[in-house]
Amino acid sequence: MSDNIQVLVRVRPLIDREKNDKICINLNDNSLVMKETTGNELFDQYATDYSFAFDKIAHPDSTQEDVFDQARSLIDSFISGYNSSIMAYGLTSSGKTYTMFSCDDDNLGIVPRATQYICDQLDSLVQQKKLSKYSLSFSFVQIYNEQLSDLLNPTQQLKIRITDQPEIENMSQYLIKSYQDVIQLIQHGEMNRKTSQTRYNELSSRSHVISSFFLETNNTVSKLNLVDLAGSEKLSSAMQSTQGQETKYINTSLSTLNKVIYALSEHKQHIPYRDSVLTKLLSDSLGGNYLSLLICCVSPASSSFFETLNSLRFAERAKRVVNKAVKNEIQNDSPDIVEKLEQEISRLEGILENKHSGEQISVLKQQIFDLQQTLNFGGLVEFSSTELKTLQIELDRKKSLPSLDFNNSLDKFQLVLQKQESNLEYLLQKINQQNNYLNQLLVEFELTQRQKIQLGQKLQRLQFKMIKNDCGKPIGVEKLGESDKIGVLEGELNGLERKNQILKAKITKGKEYIKQMKQMDGTELEKKILKEMKLKNLKGDKKEKMNKYQRESHALVNIMKNKIEIVLENNNIDGADKFCTGALEALKRTRNDYE
Ligand SMILES: Nc1ncnc2c1ncn2[C@@H]1O[C@H](COP(=O)(O)OP(=O)(O)OP(=O)(O)O)[C@@H](O)[C@H]1O
The missing domain is CATH 1.20.140 (Butyryl-CoA Dehydrogenase, subunit A; domain 3)
Incomplete structure (x- = not known):
């Protein structure tokens, strides 16, 4: 299936710090016009119009459910065996994390909604006997200052291996049975995510985050990437050195992403995927074996006029990129997942019986335990009550961060x-x-x-x-x-x-x-x-x-x-x-x- 990257532009409502701003975007369902307005008719009549057309535009009053509806067909494709990718792009504080990861019960973002939807769909396929077995697992990694780390197990050293598609070595993957499993994992991972207070956003994500679902059924294997990119921001002399360094890394990797999109849209021979960790990891989602949706988040405020214009130009270019997705079918004669896992357990037990050194035995025991957990669909991390308490305290602390006084x-x-x-x-x-x-x-x-x-x-x-x-x-x-x-x-x-x-x-x-x-x-x-x-x-x-x-x-x-x-x-x-x-x-x- 050859398909262009789909582009949805989400215009969020004005937020507190923008309340004195003018609105500089006029919206329709699929098109929008930007005009730099000052509120003074004499000047405004000469302001230039910038028009754009996209697959869909989500208005400031669109709900999280409306936005999820636009992503649903991609998630259906994932369930039926296609690799799919949903990426949120935009200036800092434009609404990417809200769109992707919000775990607020009244405003759930795409990731928790997708989890619920995938679990419901798979259960229904099993009930209708269209599917006999499946395994669904979840991973959560971040790229901070060009370093890849595992948000579910930060001490783990990760490495990218590129064969026919990019893969992450040593990354933890947890089996998912329900929506709550993913919420727990997200909350755990969010605590390890790098955030800090910026001029625009009091809890700004300073890392790119990639959460992925892996689905293996009787006859297909597929992957769904849900990506929340760090927000671009202008470097300023007032930034502390760490902040300046973070911003430099973010801007460099986003600029490589821009170059990749440019090269793909212009059908260039060389695509600079290898120039950043982000583009290396997303190389398949951009121009490869994936169906992709880009959600370009923007603010309608005149104070972000130039940055919004840049984001829309990037999105317009991304629309021209063509992906080549194929259904990932597996040979029917290959042993099914449960059989494979059982074989692995007996192999490891066999090794154990052959009396290895104490250290090797404990490693092997751990592997057997992990596999058994996986087999029992109990692979989800069980947090101890003390761990849970610490997590709760950390969560409360983050929630109670003093809100930034933007009148400062x-x-x-x-x-x-x-x-x-x-x-x-x-x-x-x-x-x-x-x-x-x-x-x-x-x-x-x-x-x-x-x-x-x-x-x-x-x-x-x-x-x-x-x-x-x-x-x-x-x-x-x-x-x-x-x-x-x-x-x-x-x-x-x-x-x-x-x-x-x-x-x-x-x-x-x-x-x-x-x-x-x-x-x-x-x-x-x-x-x-x-x-x-x-x-x-x-x-x-x-x-x-x-x-x-x-x-x-x-x-x-x-x-x-x-x-x-x-x-x-x-x-x-x-x-x-x-x-x-x-x-x-x-x-x-x-x-x-x-x-
Ligand atoms: N569609 C929306 N409706 C209501 N509030 C929104 C919407 N989108 C974003 N917001 C609010 O705007 C603020 C910034 O959003 P968010 O943190 O998601 O931005 P971001 O793009 O992820 O920023 P950063 O790149 O700095 O992490 C938050 O307070 C969020 O609740």
């Missing part, structure tokens, strides 16, 4: 600074475009100059010819024709001169404009203002001032962008100048307000 000035400043930095990058890009446009004008100017000289020479030759006619021959039809041509050429010459003047004026204005824009690298000024505010540690009206500042600086950046776009698209220098003047005045006003 430092955090707010960081947010504003980060936005300003990306706006500045955007501006610089536009200045470069403007420079290119000016260069084009210069080339055009030179061309018209050359044409003008050629026409002047032609005119001289014609005038000379006329003088000769006047002196030598009677004035005839030919001479009248020549003088008409001269009139036309003179007209053209005048036209070219006018055009040259206009071009000169445009170039001068353009140069002035670039100079102004460069001076307006005045985000420097804005940063200075921020720094001053931080130093003064303003209280009381601080929040109001910061909000006002954020709105106004945002609007300013828009004015500048609009100006450039007008210059580029409509070639309307005058109109653009008015905006620029307006922007400069507004900038002065903002500065006055904060000085």
Whole structure:
């Protein structure tokens, strides 16, 4: 079966820290339009629209069940013997963990729902006698700082082996009988998962997590990967060194994922799977023997505009990747699972009877015990009551983590600074475009100059010819024709001169404009203002001032962008100048307000 990666975009509702933000996404069932809105009609009418189409869009009011419904067909395929993969991708705090792993009874995520669904479906197949035996097991690993570890047994050393598909050596796998088994394992694994508080998310996942189900039935063997990717985040000087290091690793592996998706979508010969642990492990889910669904989680808030745009561009590319999934059937003459396990037990018992050293015997005993547990479908870890108590205390501690005060000035400043930095990058890009446009004008100017000289020479030759006619021959039809041509050429010459003047004026204005824009690298000024505010540690009206500042600086950046776009698209220098003047005045006003 050859199938493109399916893409579902989930737009979550605004969260507390975004309550003053504008919504920058308009949604339909399969398409959406992004527009950077400031709330000011004058500026907003010039904002660019970015349109996207996907297989499905989950709106902010979509429930966890609605989202699971979109994943159901993939889980059915897994039950019928196809490898399947569901991956959540997005900026930090965009809702990936909520979508995949939420264990809140009222809002269960895809992993617990999938467990329940798989167990129910398998039981029903057994009851209908369509299936006589099966074994379902679960594993849970994380990639933190490019290191792979087992969340269910963190002391275990893991290794990736790539034969025809990637496999993890030494990874623990637990047999699953019910939904509760998986919930217990997830809760146990979540405690070993690397999380920390970021500027955007008070409990942010700093690792990529891959939970997998392995199903073996009478005649098929299949795997289901449920992946919660760590969220990308912009590096900032305010990050502590460990946080900075984590963020670097996350961004590098996500950028390799981007490169892999790019190479696959462009049908390149070399796919850089080996450049990161994440892509090595997902190599089969991306372009291989898997059916895959990508859930791209995004926030509708204008403060995440650029990051959301990037996530959607990534998702749009992923849609073009084609997987080649085949049903994994096993030969009927191979011994069934129970028989295989029984044979292994007798083999190990045989070895035991042959009197090995004490150490070997205890290892073998342990192996026999594990296998018996597996055979009895009792393979699920039994936590001792003390272990359970410790786990509960840890859970309660995590639940009671003090919620981050997002009004805390430092955090707010960081947010504003980060936005300003990306706006500045955007501006610089536009200045470069403007420079290119000016260069084009210069080339055009030179061309018209050359044409003008050629026409002047032609005119001289014609005038000379006329003088000769006047002196030598009677004035005839030919001479009248020549003088008409001269009139036309003179007209053209005048036209070219006018055009040259206009071009000169445009170039001068353009140069002035670039100079102004460069001076307006005045985000420097804005940063200075921020720094001053931080130093003064303003209280009381601080929040109001910061909000006002954020709105106004945002609007300013828009004015500048609009100006450039007008210059580029409509070639309307005058109109653009008015905006620029307006922007400069507004900038002065903002500065006055904060000085
Ligand atoms: N669809 C939703 N409805 C309601 N709340 C949501 C939704 N999606 C996410 N949230 C809330 O948004 C916050 C961030 O979500 P979550 O932790 O899942 O983000 P994340 O993308 O996993 O972030 P990170 O990459 O930092 O781990 C949480 O408080 C979560 O409860």
